[in-house]
Amino acid sequence: MPAGSLHGRPPVRRDGAEGSLRTSLGGLTTRGRSFLAAGTASAVCAFVLGQADLLRVGLLLAALPLVCVLVLHRTRYRVSASRRLSPAQVPARSEAGVHLRIDNVSRIPSGLLMLQDRVPYVLGPRPRFVLDRLEPGGRREVSYRVRSELRGRYSLGPLQLRLTDPFGMCELIRSFSARDTLTVVPRVEPLPPVRLSGTAGGYGDRRQRALALAGDDDVIPRGYRHGDDLRRVHWRSTARHGELMVRREEQPQRVRCTVLLDTRRAAYTGSGPGSPFEWAVSGAASVGMHLLERGFSVRLLTDAGMPAGSPDGGGFDSDSAEVAAALLDALAVIEQSEAGGLAHAYDVMRGGAGGGAREGLLIAFLGALDPDEASLLARMRQRTHRALAFTAQNGGGEGSSQAALREAGWTVVPGGPGAELARLWQEAHEGLGEGLKR
Structure with missing residues (x-):
């Protein structure tokens, strides 16, 4: 089994229901909601008290988070991600490395990116990373390690990308769809070499002697190889397969x-x-x-x-x-x-x-x-x-x-x-x- 494989991920982009304005409004942080509530309250008080200056303050407070939502909603970042496990099969109580690669495939630079990979709790806490501005065509690589005391198959992912504005008013989460699987196998303890000689059927070390006598032959016909004796050609199998087949005359134990x-x-x-x-x-x-x-x-x-x-x-x-x-x-x-x-x-x-x-x-x-x-x-x-x-x-x-x-x-x-x-x-x-x- 290979140590790991690299899987491409679809780019995160603004489209469909995921990128709707309503979804973006739902991404208002506590700070953004507080600003919006304070602005709304100030505007109501200004209307009741007839204070024009208070009204301007209220509109400014309410407009700031809404502008941040609109800017973040209109952001056209296109980001691809990949994950590599090293190794993909690991014994229990041993560590495996997870390597993430983020590529900016758009023509504009990205803002601050926050990454979070979802992992089962038995593998440890969820890793989080903060990436600075990613230039067009740029790439960033981060890695973390996981460890499990329990054997099993564990799904890693999906990778989540968090977009936020400079003021912390809004935070949007985009998820990549694909996942990877880490297999935690039982621990294998090395055993002392002993001669496992069986009976009757030629077991253990007797097999080596049998192979030395019989070579690779057995009762199943195989394809012709250069140097094979033509007297061993199995004509019935040759006619059935459409290529020269030779007999395997002996059966190794x-x-x-x-x-x-x-x-x-x-x-x-x-x-x-x-x-x-x-x-x-x-x-x-x-x-x-x-x-x-x-x-x-x-x-x-x-x-x-x-x-x-x-x-x-x-x-x-x-x-x-x-x-x-x-x-x-x-x-x-x-x-x-x-x-x-x-x-x-x-x-x-x-x-x-x-x-x-x-x-x-x-x-x-x-x-x-x-x-x-x-x-x-x-x-x-x-x-x-x-x-x-x-x-x-x-x-x-x-x-x-x-x-x-x-x-x-x-x-x-x-x-x-x-x-x-x-x-x-x-x-x-x-x-x-x-x-x-x-």
Whole structure:
């Protein structure tokens, strides 16, 4: 994902209902309204008392704010603005830079300009800037920083431009329509490198040896490349595609892992950045990114099924940084569900296995469990070669459920807020024995 993008904004101009005189009159400041009220009162008193001089003072007081409104209303500033986020995706508790550029695209200089960018309160106070006179064709750049403790997607904008007269009698606000989105993803904790050697299907480091033997071949035909053996031309695919296609004769061993994230609201206590649920989300992100770097094909699964934003099939290819960003994007917006159990996740796993095949590695981040959920997880274990569970509710009397998982073949590592995932990952490596070797 690029660090940021530059978006053009339509110029602010005086047109339509937004630029109507009634709207301009509504922009009178407290000072302007006070002058208008004082002038009106002076004029009435002058009429009642027959004081011509007082009448002149009243007319002057009332005319000044009205003239300012008319001048500001007739101002034909044309200003364009752009915003750049750097980066557009940032981990929680980290800062992102927002850069604003203002261009005067009219032929006349601008007056004093006041800018205010609208940002959600979780990102900090709304930034305000005052720009001096902007010459025709001139440009000004300002920047500010935002920071969020909470993951999520946050809309920045619209940028508001405030026009005011030199006397402070009137203030008009114009808004640019476009917005930008800042994605705050879960924090990813680096994990110690351990040898993730699975079974039967060639998992973990075995994949490198398989690729060395098989090259780039698999069962799907691909386009002809210079140097390919003509004996490998797949004529049926060539006729269908209208170009030379060659056979991929071997299937490289794929390393697969399912990361199961328990999002049931009833399974967690507390809320906020330091809650058990947020610890579990950060743990799922850390493990997912770690496995992607080690060549695994990672599938993210929750109690509600595949989260929004998952590619077809729920798998994240390990060969693309963009797909790793998609995994973080999916975890950035994941919320707690009202689901009552993990049955739907089990159905997805059972349907994805196909023909009785077993999944590779199953890593779960779990909240509080009752006996029924522990029994369901035991059945999930039967469909995998290795299963590892991190419990996010440290304490809370989970002994019976954890014991049931261990009896079913799970490696259970208690965790929760304050626990270092890197240390727990090392403990899990030791606990898996033959499944996780040094």
